[in-house]
Amino acid sequence: MTTVVCKFGGTSVADVERINAVAETLMKHRADGEDVVVVVSAMGKSTDALVEMAAEINPKGSARESDVLLSTGEQITIALLSMALEQRGQPARSYTGAQIPIVTDSRHGSARIKDINPDKMRADLDAGRVVVAAGFQGVDEQGNITTLGRGGSDTTAVALAAALKADECRIYTDVDGVYTADPRIVPDARRLDRITVEEMLEFASLGAKVLMTRSVEFAGRYQIPIRVLSSFEPGPGTLITFEEDDTVEQPSVSGITHDLDDAKITIRAVPDKTGIAHAIFGAVSDADFNVDMIVQNIGDDGMTDLTFTVRRAEMEATLALLEPIISELGAASISGDEHIAKISAVGVGMRSHTGIAATMFEALSAENINIQMISTSEIKISVVVEDKYAELAVRALHRAFRLDEA
Amino acid sequence: MTTVVCKFGGTSVADVERINAVAETLMKHRADGEDVVVVVSAMGKSTDALVEMAAEINPKGSARESDVLLSTGEQITIALLSMALEQRGQPARSYTGAQIPIVTDSRHGSARIKDINPDKMRADLDAGRVVVAAGFQGVDEQGNITTLGRGGSDTTAVALAAALKADECRIYTDVDGVYTADPRIVPDARRLDRITVEEMLEFASLGAKVLMTRSVEFAGRYQIPIRVLSSFEPGPGTLITFEEDDTVEQPSVSGITHDLDDAKITIRAVPDKTGIAHAIFGAVSDADFNVDMIVQNIGDDGMTDLTFTVRRAEMEATLALLEPIISELGAASISGDEHIAKISAVGVGMRSHTGIAATMFEALSAENINIQMISTSEIKISVVVEDKYAELAVRALHRAFRLDEA
Numbered sequence: 001m002t003t004v005v006c007k008f009g010g011t012s013v014a015d016v017e018r019i020n021a022v023a024e025t026l027m028k029h030r031a032d033g034e035d036v037v038v039v040v041s042a043m044g045k046s047t048d049a050l051v052e053m054a055a056e057i058n059p060k061g062s063a064r065e066s067d068v069l070l071s072t073g074e075q076i077t078i079a080l081l082s083m084a085l086e087q088r089g090q091p092a093r094s095y096t097g098a099q100i101p102i103v104t105d106s107r108h109g110s111a112r113i114k115d116i117n118p119d120k121m122r123a124d125l126d127a128g129r130v131v132v133a134a135g136f137q138g139v140d141e142q143g144n145i146t147t148l149g150r151g152g153s154d155t156t157a158v159a160l161a162a163a164l165k166a167d168e169c170r171i172y173t174d175v176d177g178v179y180t181a182d183p184r185i186v187p188d189a190r191r192l193d194r195i196t197v198e199e200m201l202e203f204a205s206l207g208a209k210v211l212m213t214r215s216v217e218f219a220g221r222y223q224i225p226i227r228v229l230s231s232f233e234p235g236p237g238t239l240i241t242f243e244e245d246d247t248v249e250q251p252s253v254s255g256i257t258h259d260l261d262d263a264k265i266t267i268r269a270v271p272d273k274t275g276i277a278h279a280i281f282g283a284v285s286d287a288d289f290n291v292d293m294i295v296q297n298i299g300d301d302g303m304t305d306l307t308f309t310v311r312r313a314e315m316e317a318t319l320a321l322l323e324p325i326i327s328e329l330g331a332a333s334i335s336g337d338e339h340i341a342k343i344s345a346v347g348v349g350m351r352s353h354t355g356i357a358a359t360m361f362e363a364l365s366a367e368n369i370n371i372q373m374i375s376t377s378e379i380k381i382s383v384v385v386e387d388k389y390a391e392l393a394v395r396a397l398h399r400a401f402r403l404d405e406a
Numbered sequence: 407m408t409t410v411v412c413k414f415g416g417t418s419v420a421d422v423e424r425i426n427a428v429a430e431t432l433m434k435h436r437a438d439g440e441d442v443v444v445v446v447s448a449m450g451k452s453t454d455a456l457v458e459m460a461a462e463i464n465p466k467g468s469a470r471e472s473d474v475l476l477s478t479g480e481q482i483t484i485a486l487l488s489m490a491l492e493q494r495g496q497p498a499r500s501y502t503g504a505q506i507p508i509v510t511d512s513r514h515g516s517a518r519i520k521d522i523n524p525d526k527m528r529a530d531l532d533a534g535r536v537v538v539a540a541g542f543q544g545v546d547e548q549g550n551i552t553t554l555g556r557g558g559s560d561t562t563a564v565a566l567a568a569a570l571k572a573d574e575c576r577i578y579t580d581v582d583g584v585y586t587a588d589p590r591i592v593p594d595a596r597r598l599d600r601i602t603v604e605e606m607l608e609f610a611s612l613g614a615k616v617l618m619t620r621s622v623e624f625a626g627r628y629q630i631p632i633r634v635l636s637s638f639e640p641g642p643g644t645l646i647t648f649e650e651d652d653t654v655e656q657p658s659v660s661g662i663t664h665d666l667d668d669a670k671i672t673i674r675a676v677p678d679k680t681g682i683a684h685a686i687f688g689a690v691s692d693a694d695f696n697v698d699m700i701v702q703n704i705g706d707d708g709m710t711d712l713t714f715t716v717r718r719a720e721m722e723a724t725l726a727l728l729e730p731i732i733s734e735l736g737a738a739s740i741s742g743d744e745h746i747a748k749i750s751a752v753g754v755g756m757r758s759h760t761g762i763a764a765t766m767f768e769a770l771s772a773e774n775i776n777i778q779m780i781s782t783s784e785i786k787i788s789v790v791v792e793d794k795y796a797e798l799a800v801r802a803l804h805r806a807f808r809l810d811e812a
Contacts, residue, residue, distance in 0.1 A: 016462050050482060054489055056422050061489035068500050069485035072478035076456060079475035083460055083467030094474050098504070099549055143505055 003125065003166040004029060007039040007135065007157035011174050012231035013077050014044030022231065023084035025172070026130060030090060035125040037164065039135040039157040040081055042073025063108030067137070067147045071097070074134035074153075082132045092130040095120070097137035097145070102156065104138035104146045111138055111146035113155065116163035125164075133160060154215035162222035169219065169226045170237075176230035177238035178203060180403035181256040185391045188404040192238050192254060199254050200226075200240045202346040202380045216240065252353035253401040258394050259342040260387060262292060263315035264372070265308055267322070269332035272304040279325060280306065287321055289314045293342070293375040293382065303332075307373060309384065312338055340372065341390035344382040345397055357381055363400035369393050409531065409572040410435060413445040413541065413563035417580055418637035419483050420450030428637065429490035431578070432536060436496060441531040443570065445541045445563040446487055448479025469514030473543070473553045477503070480540035480559075488538045498536040501526070503543035503551070508562065510544035510552045517544055517552035519561065522569035539566060560621035568628035575625065575632045576643075582636035583644035584609060586809035587662040591797045594810040598644050598660060605660050606632075606646045608752040608786045622646065658759035659807040664800050665748040666793060668698060669721035670778070671714055671728070675738035678710040685731060686712065693727055695720045699748070699781040699788065709738075713779060715790065718744055746778065747796035750788040751803055763787055769806035775799050 006029070008022050022038070029036050050069050054061050078094035085092035097104075100120065104111035121131045135153025138146045148155050154171060161169035177191040178200065195203070197220040219226050220242055229237025270276055277296075284291055294308040310318050315336045326334050350356050357374075360381055364371060369392065373384035385393055398404065412435070414428050428444070435442050456475050460467050484500035491498035503510075506526065510517035527537045541559025544552045554561050560577060567575035583597040584606065601609070603626035625632045626648055635643025676682055683702075690697055700714040716724050721742045732740050756762050763780075766787055770777060775798065779790035791799055804810065 016459055019463060053422055053486060057425060057486055058489035058493035060493075061485075062492055065485045065488040065492070065498075065500055068488075068502075069482060072481045075478045075481070076475060079467075079471045080459060080463055082471040082474075083464035086468055086471070087464035087466075092471075094471055096474075096551075099551075145502075145505075 001033065001035050002168075003035040003037070003164055004168050004170055005037045005039060005157050005161040005164065005166045006170045006172060007153055008041070008172045008231055009153060009174075010041040010044050010046075012172055013040050013081065016080075018231075019043075019077070019080050019084050022081060022172075023088055023090075025231070026085065027088055027090060030130065037121060037125070037131040037133060037160055037166070038081065039133045039153055039160060040074060040077040041135050041153040042070075043077055043080075046076065047073040064144060067108045067145050070147055071134070071137040071145050074136055078132045078134050082130075085130050085132070090130055091128060092132055093124050094132040094134075096134045097156070098139035098143070100133060100160075102138035102159070104140055104148070106140040106142070106144065106146065108144075108146055110149035111140070113138060113148070113159050116159055118160075118163040121160070121164060151215060155218060158215045158218045158222070158224055158226065161224045162218070166224065169224050171215075171226060171228050172231035173228060174230070174232065175228070176233055176235045177228055178240075179255065181394050181398045182258065185258070185394050186256075186398045186404075189398065190403065191235075193236070194239045194241055195254060196348050197240055197242050198379055199346050199348055202344070202377075203255065203257055251401075251403075252347055252349045252356055253345045253403065254347040254349065255345075255403065256394050256397045256401070257344050257346060258390050259344075260390060261312050262309040262340060262342050262384075263312040264337040264340045264384060265310060265315065265318060265322070265334065266337070267306040267326055267331050267334045269299075269303040270306060270326065271330050272298055272302050276304070276329060277306075279329060280322065281308075283321060283325055284310070284318060287317070289318050289321075293373055293384065295373050295375070309340070309342065309373070339387045340384050341387040341393070342382055342384050343390065343393045343397065344380050345401065346380045348379050350379050350381075359400055360397060363396045364393060367392055367396045369396070407439065407441050408574075409441040409443070409570055410574050410576055411443045411445060411563050411567040411570065411572045412576045412578060413559055414447070414578045414637055415559060415580075416447040416450050416452075418578055419446050419487065422486075424637075425449075425483070425486050425490050428487060428578075429494055429496075431637070432491065433494055433496060436536065443527060443531070443537040443539060443566055443572070444487065445539045445559055445566060446480060446483040447541050447559040448476075449483050449486075452482065453479040470550060473514045473551050476553055477540070477543040477551050480542055484538045484540050488536075491536050491538070496536055497534060498538050499530050500538040500540075502540045503562070504545035504549070506539060506566075508544035508565070510546055510554070512546040512548070512550065512552065514550075514552055516555035517546070519544060519554070519565050522565055524566075524569040527566070527570060557621060561624060564621045564624045564628070564630055564632065567630045568624070572630065575630050577621075577632060577634050578637035579634060580636070580638065581634070582639055582641045583634055584646075585661065587800050587804045588664065591664070591800050592662075592804045592810075595804065596809065597641075599642070600645050600647055601660060602754050603646055603648050604785055605752050605754055608750065608783075609661065609663055657807075657809075658753055658755045658762055659751045659803075659809065660753040660755070661751075661809065662800050662803045662807070663750050663752060664796050665750075666796060667718050668715040668746060668748050668790075669718040670743045670746045670790060671716060671721065671724060671740065672743070673712040673728070673732055673737050673740045675705075675709040676712060676732065677736050678704055678708050682710070682735060683712075685735060686728065687714075689727060689731055690716070690724060693723070695724050695727075699779055699790065701779050701781070715746070715748065715779070745793045746790050747793040747799070748788055748790050749796065749799045749803065750786050751807065752786045754785050756785050756787075765806055766803060769802045770799055773798055773802045775802070 082092040103115040135156040181189040226240040488498040509521040541562040632646040
């Protein structure tokens with residue numbers, strides 16, 4: 001018997017009508033003879049009011065109690081979805097994270113899963129029941145309720161799939177798969193039938209927010225095939241596989257992503273001495289700011305220019321943090337620029353294709369788009385350009401790599 | 407060290423302001439050097455929207471899933487109240503029913519408490535924390551969430567007090583104690599300083615809805631002193647004791663209660679044969695309808711008239727149930743009357759005082775109030791009168807037993 005884990009996010013269970021639609025989708029899987037575990041998030045914005053009340057009562061309430069509060073959101077959804085299945089004659093049983101149990105460490109708000117016992121779920125599946133599990137939440141070894149933090153429901157789904165050795169983990173979302181580029185920018189962007197975990201990790205980390213990096217990593221580690229598909233429209237979605245299909249000729253580039261959430265910080269004329277990078281990036285890392293691309297140009301004069309990107313929301317704080325440090329280091333200046341876009345070409349096919357970078361630079365140059373920074377990895381080339389060129393750059397690269405062609 | 411369990415119902419935690427007020431009350435108990443466990447209900451009408459959604463999805467959703475849904479209400483309150491205490495510098499820790507654990511049987515929606523392990527709570531109290539426990543809910547031996555049904559939070563409070571061998575269980579409510587009569591009807595009704603559990607049981611079952619019968623029974627069994635007091639105004643409230651204070655001269659009557667929720671059913675001219683009562687009340691009991699007072703008059707003609715009271719909401723259904731049965735029994739007629747009031751005088755002092763019934767009948771007669779039914783127990787005399795006389799009867803009896811005098 002095929003076992004599938006299906007995950008529906010907050011938008012997909014936002015109201016009674018949507019919950020009934022999810023129940024219908026699950027009934028189809030049952031009719032196909034599949035054993036079904038479903039993981040759900042809190043309904044739409046239902047926890048917003050709770051968060052507001054908590055902030056009013058105590059702006060610095062403990063993370064433990066915040067988790068107790070927030071975990072009610074999914075608990076409501078599992079009960080309602082179970083009732084919707086019962087209404088359709090399908091036996092169902094809901095489980096909170098603590099009931100499964102999904103044992104986590106004790107880091108409230110960003111707990112990591114340590115262990116999942118699949119026995120109860122398996123017994124329910126064997127008895128013909130649909131298991132309805134609360135996403136995003138777990139329980140630590142002392143019995144405290146924990147939450148997994150952002151994207152936690154995806155992680156729950158993949159982790160349950162791993163524990164159950166499920167055949168597939170289906171992530172239902174508001175898009176019907178992973179595209180060669182953002183369809184809102186590139187009208188002829190194509191849905192990809194398959195994508196490797198490695199590519200998906202690059203897509204996710206580059207701002208194509210279909211799936212959280214953490215859940216994709218998890219899927220890769222346990223070799224769980226994930227399928228991303230729409231909870232609103234039928235379709236096969238995109239399968240994220242851990243196997244590179246060597247029998248098929250890989251295209252050089254699978255997709256073009258863009259990220260407008262970064263900002264650039266430039267430090268000019270730092271004396272090029274040992275420990276400079278550590279002094280700067282050590283401080284940034286200690287403050288928990290996220291640095292992505294780093295470019296260093298060493299001049300003939302023993303001075304170096306250092307440019308790097310941070311999350312846009314963290315730019316001002318990073319500048320404030322670094323100003324005294326770079327002044328101590330004897331640098332000439334530090335400045336920030338919020339008007340940048342990071343454009344990337346991603347594809348495992350890059351490993352066996354050459355000339356990708358050349359094609360990329362040529363396409364941008366043909367549109368007179370100046371490249372401010374370049375960074376490459378084995379399956380990705382990223383460039384930073386002025387943000388007003390973001391859409392033009394994506395479209396130019398999508399065409400240059402012939403991604404509109406099936 | 408004194409240990410107290412405090413319980414606040416839905417009205418007392420209805421919004422952020424009220425939750426903060428509850429936290430202030432608890433801070434005073436802490437300042438008095440008391441170890442504090444607090445039991446809370448769901449905020450005001452917060453679960454109404456959930457119940458509506460559930461009814462829309464599945465009017466006959468399973469009781470198991472209904473309990474999963476409803477138990478989120480108290481879980482929200484415990485988190486917010488814990489945060490309110492933390493905000494005041496008071497360490498606190500919240501517990502759901504399952505976390506404590508409060509182990510119950512598996513009757514979803516009306517579960518009975520089987521066992522409470524006080525170890526975690528005691529450890530928290532010893533560490534100076536306030537324990538914030540969810541009322542109304544528990545967990546069965548298979549780990550399913552259960553709810554205790556109506557008045558469940560009071561039962562939780564008393565049960566926790568018993569498990570902890572607490573010195574007092576304080577039930578905060580919207581009245582500041584138990585009164586000699588309903589102050590809305592009798593302006594000079596007095597708050598009682600003390601009342602015995604037996605009296606309180608009669609008060610509760612007679613419609614003075616300060617406390618649910620079940621929690622009072624529980625308190626009596628485990629000899630937990632309960633104090634009923636106002637969550638809105640300071641004051642000593644009323645102490646419900648399990649000891650009858652023999653050193654003090656008891657007044658004959660402690661209070662007058664009235665109940666407008668009953669209806670009367672009269673069956674005329676039933677042939678007086680063995681098994682008649684069983685045929686009638688067996689059927690009513692099998693249908694789970696509540697019968698209270700029963701009066702039977704046997705005539706000289708071998709026929710009997712049977713009158714009894716049921717809950718008003720159940721009158722029509724009881725009539726429908728009984729019509730075919732009494733027709734088979736050969737009775738002349740069956741009829742219902744919704745316009746009745748049950749008025750009762752309650753007091754453990756009745757045991758040692760005589761003439762209570764005479765005083766009662768005289769007072770009602772002086773007001774020209776006709777008595778339709780009479781029922782007596784060791785510490786209570788109840789009469790049924792036409793409902794339009796209810797207030798007049800309560801005032802007359804309150805005066806006749808001099809309850810306005812301290």
